[in-house]
Amino acid sequence: MIDDRAYWNPYVAGVMLGLVLFAAFVLTGGGLGGSGGLARVTSELTAAVAPAYVRTHPTLAAQVGGANAAWGHPMVFMTLGVLAGGFLSGLLAGRLKVETRRGPQLSAARRVGFAVVGGIIAGFAARLARGCTSGQALTGGATLSLGSWIFMGFVFFAAYVLAYPLRRLWN
Amino acid sequence: MAPFGYAGDAGVATLIGLAFGIVLERSGFGDSRILTAQFYLHNMRVLKVMFTAIVTASLLLALGHGLGLVDLAGIWVPPTHLWPGLLGGFLLGVGFLVGGYCPGTSLVASATLKLDGLAFVGGLVLGIVAFNAATPALLDFWEHSGHLGRVTLMDATGLSTGAIVLGVVVLALSAFWVAGRVERAARRRRRGPVPSGGRLT
Numbered sequence: 001m002i003d004d005r006a007y008w009n010p011y012v013a014g015v016m017l018g019l020v021l022f023a024a025f026v027l028t029g030g031g032l033g034g035s036g037g038l039a040r041v042t043s044e045l046t047a048a049v050a051p052a053y054v055r056t057h058p059t060l061a062a063q064v065g066g067a068n069a070a071w072g073h074p075m076v077f078m079t080l081g082v083l084a085g086g087f088l089s090g091l092l093a094g095r096l097k098v099e100t101r102r103g104p105q106l107s108a109a110r111r112v113g114f115a116v117v118g119g120i121i122a123g124f125a126a127r128l129a130r131g132c133t134s135g136q137a138l139t140g141g142a143t144l145s146l147g148s149w150i151f152m153g154f155v156f157f158a159a160y161v162l163a164y165p166l167r168r169l170w171n
Numbered sequence: 172m173a174p175f176g177y178a179g180d181a182g183v184a185t186l187i188g189l190a191f192g193i194v195l196e197r198s199g200f201g202d203s204r205i206l207t208a209q210f211y212l213h214n215m216r217v218l219k220v221m222f223t224a225i226v227t228a229s230l231l232l233a234l235g236h237g238l239g240l241v242d243l244a245g246i247w248v249p250p251t252h253l254w255p256g257l258l259g260g261f262l263l264g265v266g267f268l269v270g271g272y273c274p275g276t277s278l279v280a281s282a283t284l285k286l287d288g289l290a291f292v293g294g295l296v297l298g299i300v301a302f303n304a305a306t307p308a309l310l311d312f313w314e315h316s317g318h319l320g321r322v323t324l325m326d327a328t329g330l331s332t333g334a335i336v337l338g339v340v341v342l343a344l345s346a347f348w349v350a351g352r353v354e355r356a357a358r359r360r361r362r363g364p365v366p367s368g369g370r371l372t
Contacts, residue, residue, distance in 0.1 A: 007199035010216045011347075014223020017198070020190045021228040026235070027175075027183050030247040032191055034275025035295065042299045059306050072177065074184035081188020082195070082275060086282030089196035100286040101203045101271070108286070111271075115203075115287040118270015119277065119294020120301065122263055126274055127302035128313065129259025131249060133273040134191075136256070137221065140249035142228035144335055146322040147251030151260035158264025163210040166268055170207045 006093070021142055028074065031139025035126035037079025040070035103170040114169060192279055201279040203271025203287055210268060212357035215350040222343045233336050253317025270294060 007013070024031050040063065047054040047064040054060045063070075070076050090096045102111035126132040129151055131139070137155065140148020175183055198220045199205040208214035235241030267273050272280060272291045280288025306313070324335045 002202065002204055004199065004205070004214060004216075007205075007216075008197045010198065010219035011223050013194060013198040013216075014220040015227050016194045017191075017220060017224035018227025018231070020187065020194055021224055022231040023190070024187045025228070025232060025246050026241065027187065028180070029245055032187070032275075034273065034278065035299075038274065038292070038295055039299050042296050042303075046300065046303065057303065057306065058310050060303060072181070074180050077181045077184040078188035078191070079278065081185040081190075082192035082278045083188075083282045084185075085189040085192020085194075086196045086201060086279035087192075088189075089193040090201065090279075090283030093196070095196070095201070095283050098284045098286065101280070102287060103204070111287050112290040115270045115272070115290035116294040116297075118266045118268070118272070119291035119296075120266070120298040121294075122266030122270060122272075122274060122291070123295035123298020124302045124305075125259045125262035125266055125298070126295075127259075127299055128309075129256045129263060130252065132263060132275065133221075133267075134275045136249055136260075138224060138228075139247075141221075141225040142232065143246060143248040144229060144324045144332075144339070145249045145251060146319070146324055146327045147253060147256045148249050149324065150251075150253065151256045151263075154257050154260030155264040155267065158261040159207075159210045159268045162265060162268045167211070169269070170204065170211060170271075 006095075017138075018142075021138055024139075025142075031142065032134040033075050033078055033131070033139075034082070034134035035123070035132040036075035036135055037070075037073070037077075038123075039127060040073045040076050041079075044070040103168070105168050105171070191275070192282065195276060195279045196283065200276040201283050201285065201288070203280065203285075206273075206276060207268060207271055212353050213361055215354050218346060218350055222346055226340055226343045229336055229339060233332060236332075248321050248323060251317070251319040251322045252313070253319060255313050255316060257317075266298075 021032055043060050043063045046060065054064055087096070100108040100111050102108060122132070129136055133155065136148045137152040141152060195201065199216055205214055205216055209217035232241060232243065232246065236243045263273065270291045271287060274295055277288045277291040277295065281292050325332055328335070
């Protein structure tokens with residue numbers, strides 16, 4: 001059951017998120033990230049499976065091993081923090097429960113299938129754009145980056161364009 | 172750059188991530204139905220939370236700069252790569268509506284044991300692997316197409332930081348006013364049962 005009142009008032013939540021974002025700028029000089037840590041871990045896993053492929057790769061080669069190893073990268077720690085924070089908050093709110101969140105017309109199995117497909121598209125997109133809703137939209141939005149505002153506009157544009165054709169997924 | 176030393180940076184990043192995860196979960200962003208409701212107009216939390224956060228952080232940055240407490244030159248501004256950013260943004264919107272999450276929110280959904288969130292994270296890894304595989308072919312486009320570097324809205328318009336921040340605040344307040352009206356109208360129109368018999372209020 002969706003109960004909107006179970007969550008923080010959105011404007012209060014927004015101020016809190018803004019404070020976290022500001023703290024990130026002041027303490028690290030950079031902003032927030034949602035996909036960068038995952039990309040770093042993926043690079044390391046790829047290097048473990050296919051070291052020769054990574055050594056000759058134009059962007060991965062510089063990302064793995066030694067001082068650049070994902071296991072020491074701040075983005076990876078931020079990702080671990082996000083997981084821990086989500087877990088803690090869910091636990092305290094009684095929302096820690098194995099379930100599949102889906103539209104009323106979609107079976108759980110189909111919902112999981114669409115989630116994988118959407119994840120693949122989003123993973124590719126976040127690398128292409130050099131960031132996602134966190135690293136581009138929030139971070140670049142607050143620092144008034146031209147490219148990040150254009151990025152954000154196109155995220156919303158695409159989702160609104162697809163909302164009607166894909167209405168059975170969510171309604 | 173390691174302002175707090177190696178272990179210190181890791182600790183700071185973990186703590187920021189922790190706070191980020193808590194706020195995302197409390198915003199309702201661990202639920203794909205709430206996130207996608209933005210695009211069916213009956214719950215506009217995504218717009219309200221994101222825009223409020225951007226306004227709050229940019230006001231604090233401007234204020235901190237005005238008081239001489241924050242050096243804006245030391246703050247990282249995502250560089251503008253026009254076409255990869257535009258195309259990536261469009262595709263991220265597609266992935267968002269198809270998959271129900273964006274990367275950060277899917278982490279929070281996974282942490283609260285939502286199977287759709289875990290599936291989305293699995294997809295993200297596959298998508299990252301796919302991009303890496305395509306990098307040699309895309310490299311020229313990815314690095315050079317519309318590469319303008321560190322460009323702010325102030326640079327692009329010639330307006331002052333104060334004027335742009337004021338503009339963002341006015342835009343946000345207008346968006347909140349419109350969102351409130353659209354949300355109420357959309358909820359009045361939705362008469363059918365909402366998932367699991369719950370009703371968005």
